[in-house]
Amino acid sequence: MTSGKWMFRLISALMVLVSFFTALFQTGLPSRTGMPDTKPGEYGQWVDPFIGTGGLPWACAMLSPGPTSPFGMVRLNADTTFPGGINAFKTGNAGYYYAHNYIWGFSHTRLSGTGVMDMGHFRVTPAAGDTNPADRLSKPLVYSHKQEVATAGYYAVMLPGIDCLAELTTTVHTGAHRYTFSTGKDAHLLIDATSFLAGGRAQDGKINIIPEAMEVEGEARVFTGFTGRYGGLKGYFVARFNKPFKSFGTWTGETAAPGSTQSAGSDTGADINFGNIKNEPVELKLGISFVSLENARENLDTETAGLDFEGVRDAARAAWDTWLSRIKIESPDPEIKTIFYTALYHSMIMPTNFTDVNGQYLGFKEQVSTVGDFTYRTDMSIWDTYRTEHPLLNLIAPDIQRDCLKSLVRMARADGTLPRWPSGTGETGSMFGTPANMVVAESYLKGITDFEAEEAYGYMKNTSLQILAEGTRAQSDVQAFKDYGYVPADNEDISVSKTLELAWADGSTALLAAALGKTQDAAFFTEKSLGYKNLWNPETKYFQGRYIDGTWVTPLLPNFTSYYDEILPKEVSSAYCEGSARQWRWSAPQDPQGLVALFGREYFVSELNQFMVDASKNRAALNPGAGYWQGNQHDIHAPYLFDEAGRPDLTQKWVRWCLAERHSTDINGLDGNDDGGTLSAWYVFSAMGLYPVAGTDRYWLGSPNVEKAEINLGTGKTLTVKAENQSPENIYVQSVTLNGVRLTEPSIVHSQIADGGTMTFVMGPAPAANGGF
Structure with a gap:
């Protein structure tokens, strides 16, 4: 065993102990006293941003409670840490972790719910009295969750060590801060031009203080988990205050320069002293851009001109209520409403609006371009989000999804192929396969055709065949799948x-080819998509690793996840990514009937049911086991496969179990990393009784846990879903009608609901014949 693996285990064990003792003294969410009214909106009142911010360090949702605007560029949040500035492995990849009890300050950029800690531009840290900027990381600010509140678009925390209340809100490109010091000591705000989330670095930092304008300008290039993979992400900011400076200075490294207005380096920032402003709030608005300093200023001016903190906060609240009202649910259960609207909120954080107000954006290879009739968006965890998040955008936000499609095409123009995990200005290379194929095909099939579909199809086809332009990154796994029919x-x-992911992608490519009238291509890719069967071992009845000579990889230990390979003397699950043979047994949604046939129908139902039975009894568990694991993406759709095997009643049973047992209002309220809204979108869909077959135009039907959902389709049409007699006991579908016509199959296609209408589920306490169909 390598020393790296031993270190991983040691750190993991230490973090388990930390989490254990944290949980010992802190259960659930504390009551909050003495804090400002969050003033939530009609729908924002049901959003709890603390859901998913804690739990086991590597198994938690990796979410943050700080404010952002829907799909905004700025995600302003507290950057938290343990005492002394210690931030150990996998503790809060969004910069915030609920078990931390200290705050470094408040930075403006991050990803949401991902397995990678990224960005952290332009941290603002309040301080009082004699201040040494060099201490800002080693002497973080203590805080308590009892004096911390948040809602959609607003966050506040008391910092008792400096007697300061910090409040945050945002526009799309601007972070708005308000700091109220209750001490007579001099009040300082430190602006760190070269900040980054833990584990990163920065360079090319610059600061320029403009005292007469009460402004600070700056820039820096940040190298973190993803940004470091494509040469760093350079950002610019303009910060504007509402109070004059008593004094000011800069720092470079550990050297402070009182009275200096300019500095540069890899560790540099501004120290602004407002003097004794006891109980007089100081406000700061900080606009950012990844194109230029001028654009940062224009973003700031355009979005916040004439607005104080309360004005920005009101606008943020209104923006969130507008977006959250895209789905209006009715439920007598406040916990379900909280989980639902928090999930909907988390599904609207990414993809990121990367376009400045003047239409410019920084694209791949740092090419500055100007949009025409769309908004350029990035930060798409496509390997995850193609399964639920992008289908949700197809359903309720086709304008946002169209932006994503046009953005993906422009990324491909720069990179030669469609990306699988674009973030910032580059392809991160994270995960595998060609998941953008599912995103493009499904969107087109569901009626979003106003984008460069032929061009996108060309990239899909050429990548699958590895016919690449000079300089385009080759993919050995795609080439292998082409050559052998499996990897x-x-x-x-x-x-x-x-193999399974590439076959799924080829199935989506075939559907798009057919929709574009390319019948020969459609037939070719349909056949190619059946290559998944080449790894089906009819004796073991598992998808199993196979060598070029046709022999099987042994031993096959279906219950051993790939994580066991970290500690076993011999790797036994190297053919599987982040899971086990058992968890990868269900990944052929492009050919679900073919998958069922490989097992035989009765055996399929029996094995899938046992797979669900064997799910971990605990959400976001230390060891997820070898049963159903919603916390990772490859088997997230598994409960709906009973629909394909003639047992929709079991889909109904297990979907309702997942809704109740894999989502909650607690800090570990999701079963794993949310990955850009993937788990959250799963809940939103399933709560309404339908679920997308990713990469197609189909939906499986399940068991809604809300009485009614009015779904604004973003086209002027509304789909209303009703669940008559729905209750925690009445989980089984007795019948479903769509616009008055009874459905005879537990699935529909998008064209059946594209013009809106009414879908009515009648629920009961026991399974109906044929699952109600």
Whole structure:
């Protein structure tokens, strides 16, 4: 075993102890006293941003409670840490972790729910009295969750060590801060031009203080988990205050320069002293851009001109209520409403609006371009989000989804192929396969056709065939799948997972080809998508690693996840990514009937049911086991496969179990990383009784747990879903009608609901014949 693996285990064990003792003294969310009214909106009142901010360090949702605007560029949040500025492995990849009890300050950029800690531009840290900027990281500010509140678009926390109340809100490109010091000591705000989230670095930092304008300008290039993969992400800011400066200075490294207005380096910032402003709030508005300083200023001016903190906050609240009202649910259960609207909120944080107010954006390879009739968006965790998040955008926000499609095409123009995990200004290379194929095909099939569909299809086809322009990154797994009809285990890790994902993508490519009238291509890619069967071992009845000579990889230990390979003397699950053979057994949604046939129908139902039975008894567990694991994406759709095997009653049973047991209002309220809204969107869909077959135009039907959902389709049409007699006991569908016509199959296609209408579920306490269909 390598020393790296031993270190991983040691750190993991220490974090388990930290989490254990934290949980010992802190259960659930504390009551909050003495804090400002969050003033939530009609729908924002049901959003609890603290859901998913805690739990086991590597198994939590990796969410943050700080404010952002819907799909905004700025995600302003407290950057938290343990005492002494210690931030150990996998503790809060969004910069915030509920078990932390200290705050470094408040930075403006991050990802949401991902397995990678990224960005952290332009941290603002309040201080009081004699201040040494060099101490800002080693002497963080203590805080308590009892004096911390948040809602959609607003966050506040008391910092008792400096007697300061910090309040935050945002526009799309601007972070608005308000600090109220209750001490007579001099009040300082430190602006760190070169900040980053833990584990990163920065360079090319610059600061320029303009005292007469009560402004600070700056820039820096940040290298973090993802940004470091494509050369760093350079950002610019303009900060404007509402009070004059008593004094000011800069710092470079550990050297402070009182009275200086300019500085540069890899560790540099501004120290602004307002003097004794006891009980007189100081407000700061900080606009950012990734194009230029001029654009940062224009973003700031355009979005906040004439607005004080309360004005920005009111606008943020209104923006969130507008977006959250895209789905209006009725439920007598406040917990369900809280989980639902918090999930909807989390599904509207990414993808990121990367376009400045003047239409410019920084694209791949740092090319500055100007949009025409769309908004350029990035930060798409596509390997995850193609399953639920992008289908949700297709349903309720086709304008946002169209932006994503046009953005993906422009990324491909720069990179030669569609990305699988674009973030900031580059392709991060995270995960595998060609998941953008599912996103593009599904969107087109669901009626979003006003984008460069032919061009996108060309990238999909050429990537699958590895016909690449000079300089385009080759993909050995895609080439192998083309050559052998599966990805051999001889020279590719996670060969089974790669085969299954690539086959799924080819199935989506076939559907798009057919929709574009390319019948020969459609037939070719349909056949190619059946390559998943080449890894089906009829004796073990598992998808199993296979060598080029056709022999199987042994031993096959279906219950051993790939995580066990970290501690076993021999790797036994290297053919599977982030899971086990059992968890990868269900990944052929492009050919669900073919998948069922490989098992035989009765055996399929029996094995899938046992798979659900064997799910961990605990949400976001230390060891997820080898049963159903919603916390990772590859088997997230599994409960709906009973619909394909003639047992929709079991889909209904297990979907309701998942809704109740894998989502809650607690800090560990999701079963794993939310990954850009993936788990959250799963809940939103399932609560309404339908679920997308990703990469197609189909939806499986499940068991809604809300009485009614009015779904604004973003086209002027409304789909209303009703669930008559729905209750925690009445989980089984007795019948479903769509616009008065009874459905005879537990699935529909998008065209059946594209013009709106009414879908009515009648629920009961026991399974109906044929699951109600």
